[in-house]
Amino acid sequence: MGKTIAEKIIEDHYIDNPHDDIHVVRLDAVLCHEITTPVAINDLVNRGKDEVFDPSKIKAVIDHVTPAKDSKTALQGKILREWALRHNIRDFFDVGRNGICHALFPEKGFIRPGYVVIMGDSHTCTLGAFGAFAAGVGTTDLEVGILKGICAFRYPATIKINITGDLPKGVYAKDVILSIISRLGVDGATNKVIEFVGPVVDNMSMEARMTLCNMAIEAGGTSGICLPDMTTVEYLWAFIKDEYASKEAALEDFVRFSSDADAAYDRIIDHDVSRLEPLVTFGYQPDQVKPVKEIEPIKVNQVYIGSCTNGRIEDLRVAAQVLTGKKISDSVRGIVVPATTDVYRQAMEEGILKIFMDSGFCVTNPTCGACLGMSTGVLAEGEVCASTTNRNFNGRMGKGGMVHLASPATAAATAIAGYITNSKLFKD
Amino acid sequence: MKNFSGSVLFLDRSDINTDEIIPAKYLTEISKQALKPHLLEDLRLDEFNARSDIEGKRAIITRANFGCGSSREHAPWALEVNGIHLVIAESFARIFRQNMFNCGMMAIELPAETIDRIFTDFYGKETQVETNFEKNVFTLTADNHRLEVSFSMTDFDRVLVESGGWVEYADSRY
Ligand code: SF4
Numbered sequence: 001m002g003k004t005i006a007e008k009i010i011e012d013h014y015i016d017n018p019h020d021d022i023h024v025v026r027l028d029a030v031l032c033h034e035i036t037t038p039v040a041i042n043d044l045v046n047r048g049k050d051e052v053f054d055p056s057k058i059k060a061v062i063d064h065v066t067p068a069k070d071s072k073t074a075l076q077g078k079i080l081r082e083w084a085l086r087h088n089i090r091d092f093f094d095v096g097r098n099g100i101c102h103a104l105f106p107e108k109g110f111i112r113p114g115y116v117v118i119m120g121d122s123h124t125c126t127l128g129a130f131g132a133f134a135a136g137v138g139t140t141d142l143e144v145g146i147l148k149g150i151c152a153f154r155y156p157a158t159i160k161i162n163i164t165g166d167l168p169k170g171v172y173a174k175d176v177i178l179s180i181i182s183r184l185g186v187d188g189a190t191n192k193v194i195e196f197v198g199p200v201v202d203n204m205s206m207e208a209r210m211t212l213c214n215m216a217i218e219a220g221g222t223s224g225i226c227l228p229d230m231t232t233v234e235y236l237w238a239f240i241k242d243e244y245a246s247k248e249a250a251l252e253d254f255v256r257f258s259s260d261a262d263a264a265y266d267r268i269i270d271h272d273v274s275r276l277e278p279l280v281t282f283g284y285q286p287d288q289v290k291p292v293k294e295i296e297p298i299k300v301n302q303v304y305i306g307s308c309t310n311g312r313i314e315d316l317r318v319a320a321q322v323l324t325g326k327k328i329s330d331s332v333r334g335i336v337v338p339a340t341t342d343v344y345r346q347a348m349e350e351g352i353l354k355i356f357m358d359s360g361f362c363v364t365n366p367t368c369g370a371c372l373g374m375s376t377g378v379l380a381e382g383e384v385c386a387s388t389t390n391r392n393f394n395g396r397m398g399k400g401g402m403v404h405l406a407s408p409a410t411a412a413a414t415a416i417a418g419y420i421t422n423s424k425l426f427k428d
Numbered sequence: 429m430k431n432f433s434g435s436v437l438f439l440d441r442s443d444i445n446t447d448e449i450i451p452a453k454y455l456t457e458i459s460k461q462a463l464k465p466h467l468l469e470d471l472r473l474d475e476f477n478a479r480s481d482i483e484g485k486r487a488i489i490t491r492a493n494f495g496c497g498s499s500r501e502h503a504p505w506a507l508e509v510n511g512i513h514l515v516i517a518e519s520f521a522r523i524f525r526q527n528m529f530n531c532g533m534m535a536i537e538l539p540a541e542t543i544d545r546i547f548t549d550f551y552g553k554e555t556q557v558e559t560n561f562e563k564n565v566f567t568l569t570a571d572n573h574r575l576e577v578s579f580s581m582t583d584f585d586r587v588l589v590e591s592g593g594w595v596e597y598a599d600s601r602y
Contacts, residue, residue: 015602016601016602018584018587018601019582019583019584019587020582020583020584022582022584024602035455035456035500036455036499036500036501038458039458039460039501042458043595047595049599064455065456070456072456072457072458073456075458076456076458079458120499120501121499122497122498122499122523136499136523137499137523137526138499138500138501138504138523138524138526138527138530139501139527140501140527140530140531140593140594140595141526141527141530141594143595144594144595144598144599147595147598147599148598148599148602150598150602152584152594186443186493186496187443187492187493187496187519187521190493190519190520190521190522191522220493220496220521220522222522284472285443372452372455372498373451373452373453374452374453374455374456391447391497391498393445393447393448393497394447394448394470394472395447395448395451395470396447396452399451399470
């Protein structure tokens with residue numbers, strides 16, 4: 001019997017099987033941000049164990065609220081900053097060099113196929129796009145990860161989603177993942193890994209694969225995962241070129257971590273996207289999804305383009321394509337948040353930021369910002385936002401606010417119209 | 429070991445997420461105690477009043493997929509500082525469930541029929557739960573009504589509860 005990629009990675013990192021199907025595994029990286037890590041740091045200090053297992057394997061960023069907005073967030077940043085300094089954690093990214101963790105860490109080349117990584121953040125599953133086992137954890141798991149370089153997981157069961165057909169023009173990875181979540185339900189993949197395969201995934205860029213894997217958690221998944229291929233190698237090549245004689249050699253090494261044809265799956269789902277349309281959520285759960293053209297015209301107060309789901313350069317390019325030569329509605333506040341400093345710089349060099357600004361968008365610095373309702377665009381009671389983020393929970397972007405999740409193309413078109421609508425890039 | 433017995437708070441809804449358990453705006457707190465007054469503050473549930481309904485409760489009984497959404501361990505902490513160390517549900521989101529046991533608390537799943545039965549028999553009544561950790565039995569009582577429900581728990585979850593959490597366990601073993 002063959003094995004899935006997730007099973008192979010877990011077995012490759014095996015340390016112990018203390019009970020039941022619990023596997024304690026070795027970690028290749030522990031990723032940290034300023035919201036969930038300071039409590040772990042303080043707890044370690046209080047226990048007299050202010051240590052880190054390996055400073056070169058710990059990566060830290062201030063991303064959720066940056067620059068700090070008040071004394072409390074300033075203190076969180078300070079705790080993380082001083083800890084990184086005291087333990088010689090070189091890969092620490094502060095304001096001016098930072099970005100949203102799940103966009104920044106891949107961009108810096110910190111992820112490889114076959115890695116096991118954890119972070120105190122539920123969207124860590126994004127990094128599974130590289131063929132890694134990447135899981136969000138709580139602060140206690142993070143704390144043990146920092147101290148010992150280990151984490152405990154159940155032996156992974158996998159749902160395979162075979163994405164087939166031709167993705168229509170104007171329909172994007174975001175629409176694909178929303179359609180999958182609506183099919184699985186918000187707990188359809190709890191305790192399972194979601195493996196995304198098939199011709200549509202093969203043709204996707206790493207950015208699009210990250211968008212897919214990012215929202216695995218919205219169906220309850222432990223991680224999303226894509227199989228490593230030449231696209232993975234190309235993305236990582238700048239970071240690995242000294243380790244391999246050629247790209248083919250790198251690929252050969254990476255595909256050690258790939259699923260066998262006779263691997264056992266919890267479920268296999270064929271998901272044809274040939275007739276998929278741009279989608280949008282309508283309720284307080286990410287599985288409440290409808291085609292844009294089937295919802296009643298919903299007026300929006302704000303359009304938010306950014307986040308670890310859709311704040312990368314490809315996303316901004318698509319939105320800019322829709323916005324070129326257009327003004328956004330007078331009744332809409334448009335906010336665009338490049339996910340990282342490099343995305344920001346690239347968008348500037350490509351003239352994308354100018355297109356956003358000319359259309360009436362506000363460009364903020366890279367941060368999580370309003371995605372979790374903490375800064376730079378929090379909604380007031382009763383306000384409505386079309387957003388390229390990943391969560392539409394009640395109050396997520398501000399108490400009493402309503403969030404409609406959509407792709408960057410739909411969000412941009414919505415900003416122009418003032419109500420949720422399809423972009424010109426999608427033709428019926 | 430923590431206390432797992434006492435008065436029950438019923439939350440009759442599925443998919444209660446961690447943003448509802450503790451809103452994101454309190455994530456800037458760096459002490460658990462500061463979370464205490466804000467537990468379930470934004471919960472969308474008819475006839476639920478966080479201020480008066482949580483007081484004195486020691487356990488929660490709820491429906492499916494409790495604790496979905498953000499990985500924030502602030503959710504179990506907010507329960508912990510309010511003296512609620514036991515959540516019984518039809519199912520949990522993975523990270524939340526693990527966070528509970530990692531803190532030495534209990535997140536126990538019961539079959540949907542059992543949860544239904546408990547809601548039918550006890551919902552709306554002053555209910556007490558008595559946890560027998562050795563025998564894996566909950567005893568629920570209200571007025572003259574009494575129900576014994578057995579539960580299962582993996583060995584790993586059990587040692588986490590017994591050792592007080594994952595940091596203690598991992599530190600002594602690895
Ligand atoms: S952008 Fe939003 S979802 Fe992504 S890490 Fe930040 S807060 Fe979480």
